[in-house]
Amino acid sequence: IGEKNNDSLLVLLEEVHYADIAEVIEELYTEEAIYLIRLLESDVTSEVIAELDEDVREKILRELSSKEIAEEIDELDTDDAADIISELSENQKEEVISHLEDIEHAKEIVELLRYDEDTAGGLMAKELVKVNENWNVLTCVKEMRSQAEEVTRVHSIYVVDDNNKLKGRLSLKDLLTTSTKTAIKDVLIKNVDAVNVNEKAEDVARIMQKYDLEAIPVVDEIGHLVGRITIDDIVDVIKEEAEKDYQMAAGLVDDVEADDSIFELTKARLPWLVLGLFGGLGSVFIMEGYENIMSDPRYGKLFFFTPLIAAMAGNVGVQSSAIVVQGLANDIIKGSLLSRLFKEVSLSLISGTVLGLLVMLFGVIMPSMMDTLLSFTVAISMLCVIIVAALIGTFVPIILDKRGIDPAIATGPFITTSNDIFGIFLFFYIAKLILGF
Amino acid sequence: IGEKNNDSLLVLLEEVHYADIAEVIEELYTEEAIYLIRLLESDVTSEVIAELDEDVREKILRELSSKEIAEEIDELDTDDAADIISELSENQKEEVISHLEDIEHAKEIVELLRYDEDTAGGLMAKELVKVNENWNVLTCVKEMRSQAEEVTRVHSIYVVDDNNKLKGRLSLKDLLTTSTKTAIKDVLIKNVDAVNVNEKAEDVARIMQKYDLEAIPVVDEIGHLVGRITIDDIVDVIKEEAEKDYQMAAGLVDDVEADDSIFELTKARLPWLVLGLFGGLGSVFIMEGYENIMSDPRYGKLFFFTPLIAAMAGNVGVQSSAIVVQGLANDIIKGSLLSRLFKEVSLSLISGTVLGLLVMLFGVIMPSMMDTLLSFTVAISMLCVIIVAALIGTFVPIILDKRGIDPAIATGPFITTSNDIFGIFLFFYIAKLILGF
Numbered sequence: 001i002g003e004k005n006n007d008s009l010l011v012l013l014e015e016v017h018y019a020d021i022a023e024v025i026e027e028l029y030t031e032e033a034i035y036l037i038r039l040l041e042s043d044v045t046s047e048v049i050a051e052l053d054e055d056v057r058e059k060i061l062r063e064l065s066s067k068e069i070a071e072e073i074d075e076l077d078t079d080d081a082a083d084i085i086s087e088l089s090e091n092q093k094e095e096v097i098s099h100l101e102d103i104e105h106a107k108e109i110v111e112l113l114r115y116d117e118d119t120a121g122g123l124m125a126k127e128l129v130k131v132n133e134n135w136n137v138l139t140c141v142k143e144m145r146s147q148a149e150e151v152t153r154v155h156s157i158y159v160v161d162d163n164n165k166l167k168g169r170l171s172l173k174d175l176l177t178t179s180t181k182t183a184i185k186d187v188l189i190k191n192v193d194a195v196n197v198n199e200k201a202e203d204v205a206r207i208m209q210k211y212d213l214e215a216i217p218v219v220d221e222i223g224h225l226v227g228r229i230t231i232d233d234i235v236d237v238i239k240e241e242a243e244k245d246y247q248m249a250a251g252l253v254d255d256v257e258a259d260d261s262i263f264e265l266t267k268a269r270l271p272w273l274v275l276g277l278f279g280g281l282g283s284v285f286i287m288e289g290y291e292n293i294m295s296d297p298r299y300g301k302l303f304f305f306t307p308l309i310a311a312m313a314g315n316v317g318v319q320s321s322a323i324v325v326q327g328l329a330n331d332i333i334k335g336s337l338l339s340r341l342f343k344e345v346s347l348s349l350i351s352g353t354v355l356g357l358l359v360m361l362f363g364v365i366m367p368s369m370m371d372t373l374l375s376f377t378v379a380i381s382m383l384c385v386i387i388v389a390a391l392i393g394t395f396v397p398i399i400l401d402k403r404g405i406d407p408a409i410a411t412g413p414f415i416t417t418s419n420d421i422f423g424i425f426l427f428f429y430i431a432k433l434i435l436g437f
Numbered sequence: 438i439g440e441k442n443n444d445s446l447l448v449l450l451e452e453v454h455y456a457d458i459a460e461v462i463e464e465l466y467t468e469e470a471i472y473l474i475r476l477l478e479s480d481v482t483s484e485v486i487a488e489l490d491e492d493v494r495e496k497i498l499r500e501l502s503s504k505e506i507a508e509e510i511d512e513l514d515t516d517d518a519a520d521i522i523s524e525l526s527e528n529q530k531e532e533v534i535s536h537l538e539d540i541e542h543a544k545e546i547v548e549l550l551r552y553d554e555d556t557a558g559g560l561m562a563k564e565l566v567k568v569n570e571n572w573n574v575l576t577c578v579k580e581m582r583s584q585a586e587e588v589t590r591v592h593s594i595y596v597v598d599d600n601n602k603l604k605g606r607l608s609l610k611d612l613l614t615t616s617t618k619t620a621i622k623d624v625l626i627k628n629v630d631a632v633n634v635n636e637k638a639e640d641v642a643r644i645m646q647k648y649d650l651e652a653i654p655v656v657d658e659i660g661h662l663v664g665r666i667t668i669d670d671i672v673d674v675i676k677e678e679a680e681k682d683y684q685m686a687a688g689l690v691d692d693v694e695a696d697d698s699i700f701e702l703t704k705a706r707l708p709w710l711v712l713g714l715f716g717g718l719g720s721v722f723i724m725e726g727y728e729n730i731m732s733d734p735r736y737g738k739l740f741f742f743t744p745l746i747a748a749m750a751g752n753v754g755v756q757s758s759a760i761v762v763q764g765l766a767n768d769i770i771k772g773s774l775l776s777r778l779f780k781e782v783s784l785s786l787i788s789g790t791v792l793g794l795l796v797m798l799f800g801v802i803m804p805s806m807m808d809t810l811l812s813f814t815v816a817i818s819m820l821c822v823i824i825v826a827a828l829i830g831t832f833v834p835i836i837l838d839k840r841g842i843d844p845a846i847a848t849g850p851f852i853t854t855s856n857d858i859f860g861i862f863l864f865f866y867i868a869k870l871i872l873g874f
Contacts, residue, residue, distance in 0.1 A: 015628070017628075017648060019647045019648050019649075191452065209669075209672055209676075210456045211454060211456050212456075212669040214651060214668065214669070231651065231668050231669070231672070232646075232649040232651070232668070234672070235646055235668070235671070235672060235675065238672065238675060238676060238679075239646075239675060239679070242675075242676070242679030242680070242683070243679070243763060245683060246679070246682060246683050246686065246759065246763065247759065247763075249683065249686055249687060249759075250686060250755050250756055250758075250759030250760075250848070251752055251755060251756050251759075252756055252759065252760070256760065257760070257763070257764060257767075258760050258761060258763070258764030259764070262780060262783050262784055262787070265760070265784055266784060266787050266788055269753075269756050269784070269788060270788055270791060270792075272752060272756075273749065273752055273753065273756075273788055273792060274791075274792065274795065276748045276749055276752045277745070277749065277792050277795060277796070279745075279748060280742070280744055280745025280746070280748050280749065281745065281796075281799060283741070283744040283745060284741040284742060284745060284806065284807075285806070287740075287741040288741065288806065291737075291738075294731055294732065294737050294740070295731065295732040295737070300728075300731050300732070301728075303724075303731070303740040303741075303743075304720070304721040304724040304725060304740075305717070305721060306740075306743055306744050307717055307720040307743050307744055307747040307857055307861060308714070308716075308717025308718065308720060308721060309717075310744040310747060310748065311713045311716060311717050311747065311751075311853065311854065311857055312710065312713055312714065312717065314748075314751070314853070315688055315709060315710055315713045315850050315853070316706075316710065318687050318688060318849070318850075319687055319688050319689055319706050319709075319710075321687075322683065322684065322686075322687030322688075322689065323687075323689070323693065323694070323695050323702070324695060326680065326683065326684075326694070326695070327694060327695030327696070330694075343699060346699050347699050347702055347703060347706070350699070350703050351703060351706060351707050351710055354707060354711075355707075355710060355711065355714050358711065358714060359714070359718075362718060369721065369722070369725065370721075411687070412755070413752050416748065416751070416752070417748065420744055420748055424744060
């Protein structure tokens with residue numbers, strides 16, 4: 001397709017949604033992609049660029065001039081525009097902003113650039129429909145018409161006073177069904193949820209989800225309406241949040257995807273593997289201390305069970321931490337630490353007993369593999385290991401969370417590695433107590 | 438509060454959002470909750486009930502009569518109503534439906550009950566605003582006013598022909614800015630995304646996310662408009678999907694939460710632990726085969742490294758499978774299997790070499806722990822184990838996905854357990870080749 005057959009390309013892409021064009025561009029080489037972007041009209045390409053994967057976008061923007069970038073930015077809503085500009089280098093940022101044609105738009109984008117990406121301010125757009133509480137429905141509808149031109153989707157109509165303080169909102173439904181002379185003051189809905197510009201993105205997501213909101217107004221410290229956040233941005237926050245937790249649990253450091261380069265993937269994977277390696281060497285160190293019992297036929301078999309113990313410790317730890325981390329994320333970890341302690345111990349006692357009985361059953365079926373004393377030893381120490389593993393898995397995330405650290409880092413390799421070491425240490429220690437070597 | 442002081446309770450709760458009341462109710466005993474629900478008006482309580490956690494709702498509905506439930510249902514949108522009714526027992530379902538006052542509403546709910554929960558049909562609501570393509574803007578606005586009374590939020594106005602076939606949609610913006618005499622035919626936006634009633638919920642979520650839609654119309658096989666899905670339901674789908682994958686990766690069977698009962702938590706956790714136990718016993722079995730080298734001071738130390746090998750195999754497997762599962766979920770696993778094979782092997786070679794060198798470095802620093810030959814053996818076999826673990830982690834999910842099985846089950850304990858066994862088997866096998874025992 002990419003052999004400069006412009007007309008047929010244009011016809012082909014005319015009816016295609018920008019999200020689909022973005023997908024096509026992600027598959028192309030950078031040169032071809034730029035060729036295509038220069039070919040299409042800028043109201044389409046701007047949306048395409050906003051839709052692109054960050055890595056691809058970076059490559060493409062590097063090849064475009066500041067003026068070209070500014071033309072794309074001019075077409076975008078302030079929130080997408082600010083996101084793209086924030087990815088540029090400092091120099092390029094200034095250049096692009098100076099090339100923006102719409103001064104008002106440029107001012108709003110610069111304002112948005114001030115906010116941290118992970119706050120309500122970083123998510124919001126300046127495009128919104130607002131009306132003054134002192135107007136009547138007719139003036140309001142007129143004003144809305146002109147404002148609506150700039151806003152891609154009208155969610156709510158916000159009502160402010162003369163000082164731009166948020167007073168409430170109007171429902172489109174009420175506007176459609178009220179006489180044109182009614183004062184806005186009399187139809188506005190007063191109880192409107194709003195978030196502060198500095199609210200964390202996750203919390204905004206939680207609020208919008210809880211109250212099933214599709215847009216939420218953003219106010220500054222003194223209640224001035226400064227922007228609005230729409231649900232499609234929140235969907236992205238929720239997805240990213242979930243993916244981040246999932247990747248942490250899987251032992252991946254950066255935000256990686258299957259089609260990233262080998263170098264990026266290695267960078268994301270290696271750190272936790274090195275941690276795992278040190279953990280494993282720690283276990284070697286512990287077992288060295290018991291080297292003398294190795295040649296004893298009565299006790300040597302204990303060494304066969306170390307992967308089993310490590311696996312149980314790891315699995316139990318991951319389960320416990322996952323439940324706690326999800327509970328913390330959904331804000332349902334309530335009650336005292338003591339009751340949680342009691343619950344985890346009871347849980348582990350039940351699971352540990354069932355699993356211990358299974359081990360002993362196995363010993364009865366295959367006596368050549370382990371005699372009764374050995375299977376009893378394994379069962380008891382496994383039970384203890386499970387209890388300790390569950391407690392570590394539960395309380396490490398809770399403690400991290402209390403200290404303001406993301407508890408998700410305590411899932412996955414972190415918990416498996418530390419539980420491996422604790423597990424093996426405990427296993428030999430208890431076996432020593434029981435068997436008395 | 439719950440001492441029958443009705444008036445003050447009502448005043449207290451009057452201004453409170455139903456989502457907050459639902460949270461309060463989840464904290465109460467069932468009796469108190471029912472007392473509160475009977476006290477409040479049914480337009481509030483119906484929303485509260487729809488918002489409740491399934492377990493709590495079940496308890497409460499069990500105590501209410503079919504007539505009372507029907508009163509709540511009458512107040513709800515068809516999608517929430519159908520969700521609640523589908524949780525009832527067969528008998529109660531019929532009773533509740535027969536008590537519904539609004540016959541039209543009841544018919545729609547019954548229609549929705551036919552669809553599978555995880556399809557577009559199961560998610561959609563019947564409430565929507567639709568207009569005929571042959572009307573003009575004025576008739577249209579009039580009709581919309583009456584229809585809008587029933588619809589909580591107007592997202593889009595759908596245009597149908599005389600046979601109720603979906604023809605397009607209207608934007609509220611266009612309606613606000615067009616002369617009242619214009620025919621709907623001339624202002625409708627033709628390219629409207631729609632999904633089939635049988636489309637899977639996940640796919641609907643993907644489409645709505647990709648195109649940033651806030652509502653999508655649902656059509657039957659021959660293009661008749663039968664309902665619409667709104668983004669707030671999709672947010673729930675996305676969250677559930679992410680939580681399910683996370684829980685699978687953590688080795689939890691059911692959808693559990695931190696505040697579930699000990700019995701439920703055990704039921705969710707034990708199955709994977711039993712699997713882990715069998716895996717561990719499998720490793721014991723493999724090591725038994727090498728019992729004779731245990732008392733040999735040159736080789737016995739190999740047994741110290743089994744938890745290390747198992748941990749590396751497990752971690753690498755989890756990382757690989759997590760990347761693939763996320764890639765499959767986001768539909769970005771492209772390219773041939775051969776190129777993926779090549780990528781995984783290269784990746785593992787790099788990681789494995791770095792980790793192997795670290796092991797050998799460790800051997801140099803602490804020669805008492807392992808001599809050069811031993812550290813070389815561990816390093817080489819670890820490298821092989823990492824490669825195999827990465828391949829298993831990558832291709833098991835891909836194969837499962839190709840066979841239509843949810844690849845997420847191949848993450849977490851499943852991959853760690855199988856990789857533990859493979860890893861230990863390979864470790865001893867390669868050590869045997871190198872050391873020649």
